[in-house]
Amino acid sequence: MINLNINTQLTEKILTGFIRSELNRVGFKRALLGVSGGIDSAVSLYLSAKALGPENVLGIRMPYKTSPQHTLDDAQTMIDALGVQSMTVEITDMVDPLVAKFDDVSKLRAGNIMARMRMIVLFDQSVAFNGLVMGSSNKTELLLGYSTIFGDSAAALQPIGDLYKTQVRQLARHLGVPEAVISKAPSADLWEGQTDEGELGYTYADVDQLLYLLVDQRYRPETCVEEGFDPTFVERVVHRMRQNHFKRVMPPIAKLSQRTIGYDFLYLRDWGT
């Protein structure tokens, strides 16, 4: 039986505690994040505001010239509702000069450039704001590698990285995220008309169930097919997970010495705190 329902109250308690603990122990009390108007950054924003107090959270809107106005409006509605600090940094003037240097910049390249420009803005503002960058990656996108490495996946903490997209929706309702944000089609908004599910070729509702069996329940792919999942769908998802594993790990270091970072120099990030 696949049941992805979560107790949202318990989830909120664990995740707000996580945010507070992981910031405070290294001497921070503030966090900042990009607020796109989508559900993932909305949930990170609401959790951060609850964990740290709205005055300690900075939500940054970073539109490109093609970003739809309604996403900017949704972002502002949430920023106003929570009373967090905010700013808007348009990235068009950062993106276009780089794109203009080459004749053949594909949609994918341009999209990656946008995601990385937003990362630059966030990590620069993290110094000015004296806060840590809060991530908004969910478990579905991390497993599928549906992100730009060193772009939207770059963050100091990933509070919702162990929640599937369908679980993020449940948590969003509990936290009071506006229904318009929860119910709109998820999109990276890197080009006009882009939607996650259109690009991936399957719905989050379906892929979350499959990933739950493959990852959480340790089913073999062939057993998922026996359970009724389409063989091509299963194959595509398994391939995508494996192909994008590089986005989930640190780059391998070539071992030469007796003690090498990553292999036999092992400490938690929370070492000494």
Place this chain on the structure above:
Amino acid sequence: MKIKIALAQFNTKLGDVNANLHKHLTLIDQARQQKADLVIFPELSLTGYALLDLVADAAIRPHEDDPVFNELLGASRDIDLMVGFVHEDRRHRFYIAAAYLAEGKISHIHNKIYLPTYGMFDEGRFFAPGDSVRAFDTRFGRVGMLICEDFWHASLPYLLWLDGADILLFSSASPGRGLTHEPRLSSSEWVEHTNRAYAGLFTNFVAHANRVGYEDGLNFWGGSTIFDPNGDLVVRAPDFEDTLTVADIDLNQLHRSRARLPLLRDERTILVQRELERILGKS
């Protein structure tokens, strides 16, 4: 006879023994003010849990010459203590250990026997496994100590029960996992069911101290409990909260429970021995 047990459900500083010692002394003072007879600290309470390469740096020789143990032994003159630490033996092997301190002396040290080395756990990589389990005498009667994965194996509480322990003292640093639609994590429910089962099946007291706080993305869920020899809950600390939970246990309950339900009297240890020998091919 009633005794007062304090469950020190607190957060540690990873690898900083002196900072954690200070927290112990503060909690011991609080327990003393509440007239507790015994304070139980969680697994690796002096060091934090996911030590990895910090193990050797955080290790202690449990002896009065060690400045950390010396302080704890001093504190134990008027209140019994069960503390968690990295035990470095004479041959420089490192164990996850619990020490019982009373009247300024070390009564017993238990080295964790079962080191989980699967899933998110990697204890077998960094620690040596203990190789004995013993009950020991205290001023409250005979007790036995186990650490986390030790009590996921039914054989160890069973052996302590046969060795005379009427009070089982459990410590853990249990990472919370298993989010579902239920109000508690699966891990919390599982551990609590197990502890209740031991209390009921052995007609024993089972006191369990579990830590709280976070280490990287791991949360520790707390929810420390005491069950009585009927398997009834005496006290449960709140999940995730840093608390010192103090409760009375009535040792006369052992008399009443075992008069009603003589499971210990009827336990067929010779049969167990015979069947184990057969199963292990010894006869």
